[in-house]
Amino acid sequence: MLFQTLLSLVTLAVSVNAANYKRVTCPDGNVASNEACCVFFSLRDDLQANLFGGVCGEEAHESLRLAFHDAIGFSKSMGPSAGGGADGSPITFPDVEPNFPANLGIADSVDFLTPFLGAHNVSSGDLIQLAAAVGITNCPGAPRLEFLGGRPPPIAPSIIGLVPEPQDNITSILARMEDGGSFSPAEVVALLSSHSIARSDHVDPTIQAVPFDSTPFVYDTQFFLETLLKGTGFPGTGPNTGEALSPLPLSSGENVGELRLQSDGLFARDSRTACTWQSFINNEKLMASQFQAVMAKLAVIGQNPSKLIDCSEVVPEPLPAVNKPATYPAGKSKADIQQSCFSEPFPTLSTDPGKATLIPHCPPSQGGDADDCDSDEGSL
Numbered sequence: 128m129l130f131q132t133l134l135s136l137v138t139l140a141v142s143v144n145a146a147n148y149k150r151v152t153c154p155d156g157n158v159a160s161n162e163a164c165c166v167f168f169s170l171r172d173d174l175q176a177n178l179f180g181g182v183c184g185e186e187a188h189e190s191l192r193l194a195f196h197d198a199i200g201f202s203k204s205m206g207p208s209a210g211g212g213a214d215g216s217p218i219t220f221p222d223v224e225p226n227f228p229a230n231l232g233i234a235d236s237v238d239f240l241t242p243f244l245g246a247h248n249v250s251s252g253d254l255i256q257l258a259a260a261v262g263i264t265n266c267p268g269a270p271r272l273e274f275l276g277g278r279p280p281p282i283a284p285s286i287i288g289l290v291p292e293p294q295d296n297i298t299s300i301l302a303r304m305e306d307g308g309s310f311s312p313a314e315v316v317a318l319l320s321s322h323s324i325a326r327s328d329h330v331d332p333t334i335q336a337v338p339f340d341s342t343p344f345v346y347d348t349q350f351f352l353e354t355l356l357k358g359t360g361f362p363g364t365g366p367n368t369g370e371a372l373s374p375l376p377l378s379s380g381e382n383v384g385e386l387r388l389q390s391d392g393l394f395a396r397d398s399r400t401a402c403t404w405q406s407f408i409n410n411e412k413l414m415a416s417q418f419q420a421v422m423a424k425l426a427v428i429g430q431n432p433s434k435l436i437d438c439s440e441v442v443p444e445p446l447p448a449v450n451k452p453a454t455y456p457a458g459k460s461k462a463d464i465q466q467s468c469f470s471e472p473f474p475t476l477s478t479d480p481g482k483a484t485l486i487p488h489c490p491p492s493q494g495g496d497a498d499d500c501d502s503d504e505g506s507l
């Protein structure tokens with residue numbers, strides 16, 4: 128009796144083990160959790176080698192923005208005819224969504240990702256979400272995103288008007304994010320940590336690659352701090368539509384100061400979002416884990432997740448966080464902060480030493496302030 132119980136316990140343990148650790152060996156030798164994941168290993172390697180080059184540069188940034196602009200093309204209130212969400216529609220129908228004003232610049236990422244479809248048997252929706260997940264692993268501190276594969280081809284492009292714009296007010300952006308992805312205000316703030324690795328080419332058409340924080344090649348919390356600094360000027364010819372006063376407006380040639388989107392400035396100060404905003408300052412772990420969770424929601428908008436297959440094993444381990452505490456840029460201090468969350472104390476931070484500096488135009492691995500790392504010039 129005792130022996131039989133033991134035996135059945137052992138049998139149970141083996142089968143549980145088998146269910147959890149079932150593995151298939153792919154034709155290329157990679158080991159996957161499901162054979163449907165095999166196709167994504169070579170796509171990942173191709174993207175890293177031939178698009179991102181291991182750098183948190185323009186292509187990584189633009190792929191993440193595309194993942195959002197594709198996914199938010201969905202509406203609970205209007206139904207499926209408004210758009211299919213994270214379905215790859217900007218790539219499959221390149222003459223529609225990329226031409227919408229809110230998608231200025233999206234054509235770049237559509238153009239550089241499209242060739243990968245010819246070489247890999249994946250859908251355009253899977254390509255976009257995988258490119259975003261793989262691209263940000265080159266940004267120190269980014270979380271390792273979930274990746275589910277198996278999105279069917281998109282049926283149609285989404286309608287105009289579903290992508291939020293920086294000149295929109297917070298009420299309307301929050302309403303759109305709720306209708307598009309059931310995102311709460313706190314989740315929208317977590318998604319906006321993406322603007323920590325982001326630069327604008329189109330808000331001010333006279334200057335390119337103008338970052339939203341002083342560290343656009345690192346996924347860190349500086350964005351949440353710097354958006355609360357009092358604005359003093361514009362890095363180019365502002366104010367342009369959707370642009371607010373920046374605290375670091377100095378520019379010199381290709382090395383520009385930072386640009387503040389009107390919407391980011393308002394999110395930082397709005398009573399519905401200010402405390403979540405402040406909570407991320409100097410709390411990299413919290414920011415990264417919330418972003419990871421909300422990106423898992425974003426990546427399956429309009430999809431039936433139960434029909435997708437978890438292929439997260441193809442996503443590389445991101446570069447580790449720099450682990451530098453958040454700091455006031457040189458010349459700034461607590462006195463410049465427009466604190467907007469009143470229920471929590473503001474974190475105590477030090478100031479970078481020296482005089483105010485410009486923000487390098489290129490990632491350090493691409494020569495710092497060299498001028499050869501624009502979006503149209505490739506990643507390597």
Ligand code: HEM
Nearest residue numbers: 188191192195232291292293318321325326327328329330
């Ligand atoms: C919710 C309101 C949002 C607004 C109003 C907004 C607006 C913008 C604007 C105007 C730009 C600059 C485009 C250009 O001039 O080239 C930008 C860049 C970017 N956005 Fe957003 N965004 C929002 C949310 C998001 C979300 C949810 C994500 C991703 C999860 C995201 C990721 C990015 C990235 C990565 C860039 C930089 C692209 C690059 O460096 O080329 N944004 N956003």
Ligand SMILES: *[C@@H]1O[C@H](CO)[C@@H](O)[C@H](O)[C@H]1NC(C)=O
Nearest residue numbers: 163166247248249250277278
């Ligand atoms: C491409 O993938 C689909 C499943 O996603 C499969 O049915 C089809 O046979 C594949 N085609 C090739 C050429 O491998």
Ligand SMILES: *[C@@H]1O[C@H](CO)[C@@H](O)[C@H](O)[C@H]1NC(C)=O
Nearest residue numbers: 294295296297298299300302
């Ligand atoms: C926000 O924008 C919407 C759409 O443009 C507009 O109808 C609404 O009145 C605005 N709300 C506020 C508070 O400005």
